[in-house]
Amino acid sequence: xxxxxxxxxxxxxxxxxxxxxxxxxxxxxxxxxxxxxxxxxxxxxxxxxxxxxxxxxxxxxxxxxxxxxxxxxxxxxxxxxxxxxxxxxxxxxxxxxxxxxxxxxxxxxxxxxxxxxxxxxxxxxxxxxxxxxxxxxxxxxxxxxxxxxxxxxxxxxxxxxxxxxxxxxxxxxxxxxxxxxxxxxxxxxxxxxxxxxxxxxxxxxxxxxxxxxxxxxxxxxxxxxxxxxxxxxxxxxxxxxxxxxxxxxxxxxxxxxxxxxxxxxxxxxxxxxxxxxxxxxxxxxxxxxxxxxxxxxxxxxxxxxxxxxxxxxxxxxxxxxxxxxxxxxxxxxxxxxxxxxxxxxxxxxxxxxxxxxxxxxxxxxxxxxxxxxxxxxxxxxxxxxxxx
Numbered sequence: 407x408x409x410x411x412x413x414x415x416x417x418x419x420x421x422x423x424x425x426x427x428x429x430x431x432x433x434x435x436x437x438x439x440x441x442x443x444x445x446x447x448x449x450x451x452x453x454x455x456x457x458x459x460x461x462x463x464x465x466x467x468x469x470x471x472x473x474x475x476x477x478x479x480x481x482x483x484x485x486x487x488x489x490x491x492x493x494x495x496x497x498x499x500x501x502x503x504x505x506x507x508x509x510x511x512x513x514x515x516x517x518x519x520x521x522x523x524x525x526x527x528x529x530x531x532x533x534x535x536x537x538x539x540x541x542x543x544x545x546x547x548x549x550x551x552x553x554x555x556x557x558x559x560x561x562x563x564x565x566x567x568x569x570x571x572x573x574x575x576x577x578x579x580x581x582x583x584x585x586x587x588x589x590x591x592x593x594x595x596x597x598x599x600x601x602x603x604x605x606x607x608x609x610x611x612x613x614x615x616x617x618x619x620x621x622x623x624x625x626x627x628x629x630x631x632x633x634x635x636x637x638x639x640x641x642x643x644x645x646x647x648x649x650x651x652x653x654x655x656x657x658x659x660x661x662x663x664x665x666x667x668x669x670x671x672x673x674x675x676x677x678x679x680x681x682x683x684x685x686x687x688x689x690x691x692x693x694x695x696x697x698x699x700x701x702x703x704x705x706x707x708x709x710x711x712x713x714x715x716x717x718x719x720x721x722x723x724x725x726x727x728x729x730x731x732x733x734x735x736x737x738x739x740x741x742x743x744x745x746x747x748x749x750x751x752x753x754x755x756x757x758x759x760x761x762x763x764x765x766x767x768x769x770x771x772x773x774x775x776x777x778x779x780x781x782x783x784x785x786x787x788x789x790x791x792x793x794x
Contacts (some may be wrong), residue, residue, distance in 0.1 A: 415516045417462040417474065418751040421758045424463055425452065427470055429634035431504025440542045441502065460705050461631045463751045464503075464517045471508035474501045474517045476525065479535075487537070487562045489570065497525040497534045501548065521613050522552060524748040526575045529590070533574040534637040540567040549573075595793065598657050600785050602636030604699035606726065607786075609770075611640050617769040618694060618722040622646070625693035627717065630682050630709075633702020635662035635675075636781065640672055642694060650687070652680040683708060690718045695724040702747055706756065710763035721762070723765065726773065729753050 432444035441447055441649075451473075455461055459477035463470055479498045484490065493544050499521055503514045524533045538545040540559060546569055550556075562568045570700040597603050625647035629638045630757075632651035635658075641649055653659055662677040667688060680686075682697075683704040693719060701709035706727060713723045728743065730752050745751055753770075760767055 412733070414467045415513060415520065416465040416751075417520060417749050418465065418755050419705065419749045419759060420451075420461045420463055420473065421707075421755070422762045423758065424470065424473075428504070430475060431472070431502060434504060434506065436506060436509065436773050437502055437504060440539055441547065443739075453664075455705065455708060456587070457708075460749065464501075464513060465509070466508060466513045469505070471505045471511075471513055472501065472503040473769050474499065474521055476500075476521050487568075488560050492535065493532060495530055495532060497522075498632060499525075499534060499536045499549075499667050501545070512551070514545075514548040518549060518552035518554075520744055520748050522573055524745050527745045533572050535573075536571045537562065537568045538571065539752075540569055546571065561757075562612055592658060592682060592793075593761075594655070596786065596789050598634065598655075598661060599783065599789050600634070600636075601781050602698075603633035604726070605773050606637055606698045606784050607777040608640050608774075610773055610777050612644060613771065614724045615641075615644055618724065619657055619768075620720070621645075621722070622647070622693055626650075626690045626691065627694045627696060628652070628687070629715075630695065630697040631703070632658070632677065634658045635665060635677065637696065637698050638662065638675060639665065639671075639679070642675055645695070647674070649675045650692075651675065651677040651687070652682065653677075654681060683712065685712060685716065687713050687716055690721075692716050693718055695721070695723045695725075697723075699726050699728070701725050702727055702750070705749075707759050707763065710759060710765070714763050714765065722768070727756055731772075745782065 425448070429444070429448050432441060432447050438444055451461070456477065459475070460624050461473060461475050464472040464474055476497050476499045478494055479492075479496065481494045484492050484494060499518060501514055503509055503519060518536075525534050534554075536549045536554060538549065546556070549571045552573070554573045557570045557572055559567060561705060562601050623646060625645060626647065627647050627649045629635075629641065629649055629651040632638050632653045633655070634652055638651045651659075651662060653662075656679050659677045659679050666672055666675045666677065680702065680743055695713045697709070697713075701713075704712075710723075717723065727749060728750055730750060757767060757770075
């Protein structure tokens, strides 16, 4: 029955409605004995996560049982703990099972496994680590059950004695085979040739744009995670404003720049390589922020906070996000999305996140099947056949 808890496990991003329960968990004796001062911890958890940090509520059988956190530790944090040999590219996981009735259920180890597998899906992460207090045998057991091994003990001044546990990417593991440099060569060779890098269509863009009432005649637009600019070019056709398109892929940006020049749009459309979580644009710079299938990559709540600060009063954010539309999706589908988007939730979770960040919802709709097939999957099938 080891795998049974994971069948009923769900991870979703933390919302403001969760904080009263988190406060209750932090004051519980079994949490306070290992986490320490509940007031200080609540203050830390109430602040927006740092760049690259993620937090998720663990739900089991529809009830909230705990929270899991993962992030890249800073170089200073590692050095201060005497872990100078560990690269800052690792992922560090921490977990709290707050509900006493859920202790020993296996939900903690299942959540750890879910996050670890997602982290190791990124080839830039050499391994995943966890630091458990030496006297916290329950935490050590949960990580060991999730495939972690104990490396050594160390003193984390002034917090006490800790055990360092790690889980490496096995040489024989399938994600390693998939995420070799050759995998990425093929991945970008396929994706860079597509008209867009995710689902969407001109009709859907027009429908979303129609919800943005009273935009200025020449709006200033930011397109986040633009890829090669399929939707960027559509926005340029449907508006008279200026567009700043940003993506982390240099080849995609170079292709978009070429297309923009060929279409005579250089005066209106600018494309730059950038990090969505660390944008250098000043606050309240944009009338419209657009993002199709990209915000999740830096954490939806993180991205929403960033976008909120960049919008002018009365500005709009239009984005697409993957959500579960069935309570029990096919296992093959769930496995893939658990790797790429472990905190993927339902529509209600996205709506709550939108409200948490101060936005007012003006409308939403589901992308139709043709938005997946016409400009995304069908060109992908043709490109794969061509490469073969």
